[in-house]
Amino acid sequence: MISGISVSPGIVFGKALLFKEKKIIINKEKITKKNISKEIKKFFKARKKSEKQIQEIIIQAKKKFGKKKSEIFKSHILLLKDEELEKEILSLIKKKLIKADYAVEKIIKKQIYLLEKLKDEYLKNRAIDIRDIGNRLLKNILKIKIIDLNNIKKKRILIVKDLTPSQTTQMNLNKIIGFITDLGGKTSHTSIIARSLEIPAIVGTKNITKKIKNQDFLILDSINNKITINPSKKNIKKFKKKEKIFLKKQKKNILTKNLKAITIDKKKIKIGSNISNCNDIVSLKKYGAECVGLYRTEFLFMERNNLPSEEEQFKNYKSIAKKLNGKTIIIRTMDIGGDKNLSYIKFPKEENPFLGWRAIRISIDNINILQDQLKAILRASAYGKFKIMFPMIISIEEIRYLKSQIKKIKIQFKNKKIKFDKNIELGIMIETPASAIISKYLAKEVDFFSIGTNDLTQYTLAVDRGNDYISHLYQPLSPSVLYLINKVIKSSHKEGKWTGICGELASNEKSIALLIGMGIDELSMSSVSIPIIKKIIRKINFKKAKKLAKKILKQSTTKKVKKLIKKFNKKENLLS
Ligand code: PEP
Ligand code: MG
Secondary structure (H helix, E strand, O other): OEOOEEEEOOEEEEEEEEEOOOOOOOOOOEOOHHHHHHHHHHHHHHHHHHHHHHHHHHHHHHHHHOHHHHHHHHHHHHHHOOHHHHHHHHHHHHHHOEOHHHHHHHHHHHHHHHHHOOOOHHHHHHHHHHHHHHHHHHHHHOOOOOOOOOOOOOOEEEEEOOOOHHHHHOOOOOOEEEEEEOOOOOOOHHHHHHHHHOOOEEEOOOOHHHHOOOOOEEEEEOOOOEEEEOOOHHHHHHHHHHHHHHHHHHHHHHHHOOOOOEOOOOOEOEEEEEEOOOOHHHHHHHOOOOEEEEEEOHHHHHOOOOOOOHHHHHHHHHHHHHHHOOOEEEEEOOOOEOOEOOOOOOOOOOOOHHHOOOHHHHHHHOHHHHHHHHHHHHHHOOOOEEEEEEOOOOOHHHHHHHHHHHHHHHHHHHHHOOOOOOOOEEEEEEOOHHHHHOHHHHHHHOOEEEEOHHHHHHHHHOOOOOOHHHHHHOOOOOHHHHHHHHHHHHHHHHOOOEEEEOOHHHHOHHHHHHHHHHOOOEEEEOHHHHHHHHHHHOOOOHHHHHHHHHHHOOOOOHHHHHHHHHHHHHHOOOOO
């Protein structure tokens, strides 16, 4: 039995698919003239195999993303069969007497270098395609097995060292029924996506990839944080029973989805959903969200190989508004960096990416990208109820600068008679201790706050949110974090503004009474959590919760905080 960090609840049974790619090791030894034709043959054989693999990807992409998006891969085939490329590779093999893999590596590297030097954004981006194709070709020459997560034939539980957030969003959920990783933390973006996809997952096991073999039969129980390898029949029966109970409970919880989130003594809390793309609107409706409390727009940027234009973004935002039928959407500007990267923006090599070039810092340094996004949002605001939100703010100077950018666009739009919501509200995420500490000044500048407790906890406690080695230190309920949350809520209320939470703490069943007692106005979370959170809120007495918050804010240790919360939840029968 192995455990890790349960990040998305459920129980699944199935065979393991161990995703462990071998490293590409290039053989730089010289060959004899006699072996030239053998190396050339190797190259052509690998090229043919690569072409076949890409054809298969095109079929899958067409099914999943439509014809237009699948066209991208067609260009991969053209590049793969590029005559110039072929000529240069063959000439290197013949003249320099080197192996096919070394020749391919050299030519691909040269092409990437030449493309990256160009000013034209489109051509620059082709460097990524060339790298992709080169890697595929090299793996096929070296006979390294390529596992394509989009092209898995049978249902499997994925076992992998780590997954990026975009790999997670693009997984074929009909085939991958759960995943387990060596690395990761509860609030890393991969885990957040797993919850919104409702795929059972355990991360941070440290060494699952060493303990499990391909085809092992597994029980992944991410409710109780247990992984069983090749279980007995008796064990399978036991877990099937647990699965049944879990599904029954879920069915019962969902009955509250259309009820209001209101306490016994009539304090109303707004309940939102965190979304990453248009598809998430389906579960938003299924689980009864009242609004989108956080649209992580960076996923729109991550799911492609180049920057989305203003027009493309406008279409995306407008279509979301249309699907939401008048419900509010808090749209966060691109929050890239940390564990979310874009293949087409060159990131500096940083020692501490989470403390580095991230979020609003990237937008401010690439003002054209920010302006395109703001224009797209403002244009879409003529078709729905949008609020703009900026991530990772640390100062008044930043917010004033951002406001001046919005003002500029509004003037342009007025002159050009482009329609937009003139009263569009503007908010910021409170994710840094800096912004929490100066929240009393920030509250005068904006219409609302949304506390990103995932980052706020990380930065307050100096604990990397994705690092399993220190996950025990990652405590959103520590007195220091709670002190800041409370300060932010109070600062906003003093200015007649409101505060929500869109970090994972918003769906932590145990903390809801405390958050409500502190005066939180809105909670936004993965849609699947909404029914249970509504159910809890409807059992809370606001007056009593306020007393609890007051008492808790006087505590000096996390242990005591947790103890008091536990006692309260039990006495008020909130979690049953
Ligand atoms: C947060 O930091 O709590 C948040 C909601 O933003 P993200 O998880 O995308 O960093
Ligand atoms: Mg954040």
